[in-house]
Amino acid sequence: MTHSSFGQVRFENVGKNYGDFTAIPDLNLEIEPGQLVTLLGPSGCGKTTTLRMIAGLETPTSGRILIGGEDVTRLPPNQRDVSMVFQSYALFPHMSVLENVKYGLESSGYKDAEDLALKGLDLVGLREKAPRLPSELSGGQQQRVAVARALVLEPQVLLLDEPLSNLDARLRRLVRTEIREIQQRLDFTAVYVTHDQEEALAVSDRIVVMRDGIIEQDGTPYELYESPASEFIADFIGEANILDCDIHSLNADTASILVGGKGFDLRHRNHSVGKGKLAARANSIKLSKEVNGGLSGKIKSAAYLGDHFQYEVLSDLGPLFVIDNNTDELFNNGTTVGIDFDTRGLALIGGKK
Incomplete structure (x- = not known):
């Protein structure tokens, strides 16, 4: 050898x-x-x-x-x-x-x-x-x-x-x-x-x-x-919500996408313009009292885990699992909430190697 x-x-x-x-x-x-x-x-x-x-x-x-x-x-x-x-x-x-x-x-x-x-x-x-x-x-x-x-x-x-x-x-x-x-x-x-x-x-x-x-x-x-090759990887490496999205423009480094009426620029892995899949990490979803005509949902269940809350939210995008580190306020079951995303926790799924 x-x-x-x-x-x-x-x-x-x-x-x-x-x-x-x-x-x-x-x-x-x-x-x-x-x-x-x-x-x-x-x-x-x-x-x-x-x-x-x-x-x-x-x-x-x-x-x-x-x-x-x-x-x-x-x-x-x-x-x-x-x-x-x-x-x-x-x-x-x-x-x-x-x-x-x-x-x-x-x-x-x-x-x-x-x-x-x-x-x-x-x-x-x-x-x-x-x-x-x-x-x-x-x-x-x-x-x-x-x-x-x-x-x-x-x-x-x-x-x-x-x-x-x-x-x-x-x-x-x-x-x-x-x-x-x-x-x-x-x-x-x-x-x-x-x-x-x-x-x-x-x-x-x-x-x-x-x-x-x-x-x-x-x-x-x-x-x-950051670049899961499949839905299985996205959900297995850090629990994720798998959402449909539209990829409407690309450059060498980023893709402009639309999900739930909201636009984001994300890193991409040789994706194509058109329909896509997005992994939204549980801690990337932000809930608020203010709906203001944007994306909204209703709290199905809530759990207090000391340093964070866990929620199941019913939304137009489908059911969402959310980890919320803001423990100042608990959203009770049945509460209507506004939904936003932190780009840091979003990743496009798939793409060519």
Whole structure:
């Protein structure tokens, strides 16, 4: 392998069948060295199968997989230069934190396993917990131990399978930040599987959104959020209201559109003049007491969530889901409200690549 390909992962026309069921029909994907790429999608989309094929826990039916330029398609897991962090942590309950981290090192014949394990615990800020049992740690600390255990083997690729799903919301935010900081500092390749859109947006260099074993869109978090290729992407990456619109003029950078009698200039993705589809993020819709003959709607339901209200609004454009950060006033059910949009939360759907 060449140094430049160290940490690179390539899928070339990879298919995976389970009997008559096709989980992955024909996957082509390249992950560059040093990137954190997230495989994102709903349950059954093929993201975990894809990760397990990198790990060698599943064997492709067709095609080939290369890691660092080497064809590993038929190699068993222990002959691939990868490490995996599981959803369940998979720590040995009877071993100390230090013993857990050095287990893989000792199994691989490292003579300085303890020193390397302690350095691994330094990476995740847990050296002082070395003598503790896993049961004496919080869930977030246990997951960091699992990350340390994987990193000390210095794999070409670190695989993370729903690593934060067993943590509460606050811990998820903290641990995902730590994982991202470590990955950027050490500059290793990571493939991260989650169904959580916010998590994917927060940690990724690239997001690969999958559905039915097919890549729906592959791009940076910004690209997926600002230029969704389909209605599925628009609604999956940040909950969106899908609205009909008219695209009545274009230039190189912006499209002039009309929706609900209101005009906006938006970035476009090689769209065409005519009918179009618009994603309106829930927090881009602004409600007011003043209707003044413009676009209006009626509150169907309202919920107070501390720092914001959530509304379902019946409008001429169809039902709208709205997140309103103005908590000074609650619009009660049945109230007629004016509707406007914040351009920052609007995105044209589709367009040619």
